[in-house]
Amino acid sequence: MITDAVLAGTALTLHRFPLEQKNRSLQAWDAADEYLLEHITTAYPDARDILILNDAFGALSCTLAAKLQDHAQWQITQVSDSFVAQQATCHNLAENQLDWVLDDAKLKQQDSLATLPAQCDLILIKVPKNAGLLQHQLSQLSHMAADIPVVAAGKAKEIHTSTLKSFSHFLQQPTTSLAVKKSRLIFCATTGKPVADKFPVSWALENSPFTIYNHANVFSRDSLDIGARFFINYLPAGKKPLRVIDLGCGNGVIGLQTLSRMPNAQVTFVDESAMAVASAKENVSSNLPDRLGDCQFVQNDCLSDFEPNSADLVLCNPPFHQAQAITDHIAWQMFLQAKHTLRNGGELRIIGNRHLDYLDKLQRLFGNCKVIGNNKKFTVLSSIKRS
Incomplete structure (x- = not known):
């Protein structure tokens, strides 16, 4: 299994979970993670309070914790529906001597049914495979304060017209990046105008x-x-x-x-x-x-x-x-x-x-x-x- 990563200039050891899986070609990050991190490092260098949705194995959380650890005031909130994703994040933080961020509550983990914070500097989304989950999460984001920048990332082939319609329904009108390594970014912002969630x-x-x-x-x-x-x-x-x-x-x-x-x-x-x-x-x-x-x-x-x-x-x-x-x-x-x-x-x-x-x-x-x-x-x- 490939475990050595360099994300936005930060060298990390990242393991995919469960650790016992035999497919050695699978890794704990992808090109969309790389693209997202490279972009926000340049576009939002002063972001200190960051909300992350759907970080599969903690690549985003670990990279940002490593970059922010020297600052006095910062906070990462990681939201996931997956027990495995949360466990992978904890393991990968420990692998990179960053597990203290959990003890100090600099990085907080919560599940997908918990209430999101009302305010932050930046929202990052890994676009989930399940369109219903994305709609639920965008509805949650519509209840947050207005004009918080949102950057989403995913495989280009999985970001459809319907995906962008979901963003525009709940948030400000989105735009997209060029495709890099078959991945694409979506840019928009919160509106401060709550939109009802159809779930459950x-x-x-x-x-x-x-x-x-x-x-x-x-x-x-x-x-x-x-x-x-x-x-x-x-x-x-x-x-x-x-x-x-x-x-x-x-x-x-x-x-x-x-x-x-x-x-x-x-x-x-x-x-x-x-x-x-x-x-x-x-x-x-x-x-x-x-x-x-x-x-x-x-x-x-x-x-x-x-x-x-x-x-x-x-x-x-x-x-x-x-x-x-x-x-x-x-x-x-x-x-x-x-x-x-x-x-x-x-x-x-x-x-x-x-x-x-x-x-x-x-x-x-x-x-x-x-x-x-x-x-x-x-x-x-x-x-x-x-x-």
Whole structure:
């Protein structure tokens, strides 16, 4: 993995998270980070109070902390929906002897549901892949004081006309830079005129009495995704008092359906997205309020630090990407940690796209794997942990 970076003239060691991933070509910063930092170093040399949204692995936060550390008065607020991004930032600050900025509260971390500061000198955005998350964040920015400069960065091919329309709807009319290394910048400023946020959204869950509530950064936020729709057909039922984990829970629809079918089960909803965990909790609270005491809601990096032999069943629809990178390392981490967390005789039950060959992976890891359902697109697999 490439870890040595020079960003806006600052040499840093930066690690991509999780640290155990095997793809050595992936790195913790990209050309958009480089472009953004080079620009603001020249254009806003006096900025001391900086708000950063969606800093994937802390490259922006670490660079700016290194540059600002010799000044008496400065503040960085890092906003992220991702537990992994926040953990990566903490690790990379420590790698560069900058972790004192957290202890001194010179760099503050908050999740995507927290209220933003009313005032700052400069706002930086890494344009997220999820357009709904961007709209939510721009709505938040519209509640801040007027005329704060905003500079956003992303891959040129992912900054569309619709992206610029979102900026103009919530903020001042944007302009864009030339493309450099296939990356582009967006320039605008706050208006001081609040624009309402449409999130969370809600919709009726088909073939059920439930209404599902989704925050902005939740996958398939307007309807039941086709993978979950198929997986629901293969969820467990019965009166056994099982300890169940909905791993990568998203809006929690899988765990919610499991609660409805298993009156004595305890379900832990786990996701690395703060908005996903909040959505799952809202959906249990709204639809099965009497079962809320049987649930836990955890924002975490998969099942890191979960007790071994503590679960009977793990249900999972693993992702095959991390931000813009197509990769199976998160799925593999989920499988490994599920095996560690399951008791002997416990089951990992997953759904995945058929082309991903999870059957072979689970067979090698657990020594067994069987197909319990499939169609042209998806397969549902079950592996049992043996002693």
